[in-house]
Amino acid sequence: MQARNTSQNHFSSVLSWLYRCFDAVATWVTQLSWWKFFLFAILTLTAGAILQEELFSRPAEEEARAERSQDKRSDAAILIDESGIHFNPRSRPKSGASSVPPEAPEAPDAPDAPETPATPAVPAPATTPSATVYPNGDSVHIALPPQITEELSNAIEVAVEDAAEQKVSRYHKQASTWFMNFVLLFVLALFGTKALVGGKKRAEAESQVANAAAEREAMQRQLSETKMQMMQAQVEPHFLFNTLASVEHLIQVDPPRASAMQRSLIQYLRAVLPQMRDNAVVTGLGREVDMVTAYLALLKMRMEERLTVVMQIPDGLRSAAFPPMMLQSMVENAIKHGLECKPEGGTLKIQAEVVDSKLRVTVTDDGVGFGVVPSDGTGLGLQTIRDRLKLLHGEQAGLHIAANSPSGVIAMIEVPYQLSK
Template sequence: MEQGRTHLSTVGSILAWLHRAFDAVATWVTQLSWWKFLLFASLSLIAATILQDELFSGPVEEIVVHDERNGRGRPETQIMIDDRGIHFNPGKQRAPGAPAAEAPAAEAPPELPEVPVAPVAPRPGAAGDVHIPLPPQIGEELSIAIEQAVEDAAEQKVTRYHKQASTWFRSFVLLLLIALFATKALVGGKKRAELQSREATEAAERESMHRQLSEAKMQMMQAQVEPHFLFNTLASVEHLIETDPPRASAMQRSLIQYLRAVLPQMRDNNVVTNLGREADMVRAYLNLLKMRMEERLTVSMEVPEYLRSAAFPPMMLQSLVENAIKHGLECKPEGGTLRIFADVVGERLRVIVSDNGVGFGMVPSTGTGTGLTNIRERLKMLFGERATLRIGPNEPTGVVATIEVPYQPAK
């Protein structure tokens, strides 16, 4: 019982190994293109031809052939040639256990000249033995001829074996190449489909991991947006409560409106939202700033209704507006105008934030310097090379910031 289980386990292991070997060979052949496979087959045939010549076309070694005809119990025939002539025993029965006399198996001897031979007579004292006396020279030539005939026969036999082995080797190589061709033709489609499916699964997993990493990184970037205006607004509300309560109440209402617009955005952590939601959040933010800056701030917002549903990354418009206020208009004594404009150019959504403030480098910056860098990195992660952020001077003064992203409805 135990031996049978061991035998079955061994057979199963061998079959599993053969299956793995076939699968590995099939996968390797499938991955080769047809021209590479034909090149491999041609090189294999050339190598097989060279190996065949080396193995089966060498010199023939001398082989001694013994002719034993006692396979079915028949008596052996003994022929002996010496300087006294030919000794022939047609049917001498070998004694049990006695060694068989070795005699070369003679092929048809070569034709010899006729020589007068004495009458054949049995040897005295040996029943059945025949002695044919020959001259010494003729006996020697006959013996040499018989040995040469035996050697020729052995050489022909070895040559025939070599030819058979050479044929078998060439047939094996051809059958192997035909099997590889059939495997590529029949199993190739299945293997390619499995390989493509595995590659697609791995690509989807990599894309999912990359997307999760990108989303986490973008959420971290969004959290870096400096809420300095909140602290400034709260400080302004506290000051107005003591000096101008009605105005403090209006600023408080504007702050509540802004928080209602911005808190869902921060809670959702969406990678992409819509332009209308971003515009509403910026409008609430600008209402707060107008109460602080009063007549020093003029706002022009031109976002068409049909573009409110266009997909747009969150907090980017807010960051551009904050930069324009903080670095361009708030530090200008007489203030200025902030303009927000959106349109579609070709298949791209273009959003422009411009101001006529002090311009580049006129006032030392006190910020962290991460706002514009975060915007560029988030655009690259979301859209690759299809999105751009351009910063340039405005005429006569100020800065123009332009974001372009692929135009598509928000999901």
């Protein structure tokens, strides 16, 4: 049982390793463009052809040996093939060859000679093969002349060499064919992987890139929201200290006015404190307007006649969705960098309208404008507004800063018009 589990673990490890290799190769092939892939295929086939020539070509020594073997076979008097043994002597022996003497000219008539008895002919020496069968009948001995024996030995040697040479040549040819087929199959497998698996790999890569971008965007959004929450929870100390000091001073010289400023401060804190506890990324425009109204009431008590506020917010737009604390940031910039530093003060106008399915909120002042106080709409507060709008609505929202005529600045926020929850 333990041995079976061990073999299964090894098999699973091998399969896992093969899958990782295939996944790595598929990922690499997918990342290549088509022209790079075709260039790689051409280089691979060229390298395969070079290796085939170097590994499986017959060396010069083997070619020379094959030529010598062929010459030797052509010179052989005895040829051994599938049909048997063929004896083709290069020069026929003269001994033992039957020669017919030329006929002698007929002699003139002569008296008949007495007939002499015929002498038996002496047999010529044996020059043909002879077979000897041993009495037991198990073996046969064929006696051959020395010349035939030598030719037969050479023929057998050549036949053995020729068979070995043909076998080696056949193996070389088969190995060469297998090697080139393997290279072709490898290139075709890469082509099929790129064509079939490429779409899936590209989709996975795009998904990973999209997930990474989403994670980065989420982190940036969290960072922006954290900054926003800090901004929502922050009440400017100097503003509070100056307001409390003004209340204390008015209590001594003008108690009714001090009481009015105290009520405005309480109203402002009531409007701001819920924003400090609420982490919502979108709120209602009416809520933002109420908070800004309380803020401007306190400022008007400090600036008195130097500040004139014009509020044009239709009641139907108070329920429109609007990011928190953006309107107050625009009002603070207009007061601090435009009207407060102008001796005679000026007018602050806030209006809201719907244009092309977008809620447009505009803050206009006729203060000192650009250049007098270092603020051209690229400060930390306005840049934070731009970043938050981009995270919330992408390209559908934006902050636009322009110069007012004859003086001052126009700041406008556009967001998609929708009702707050």
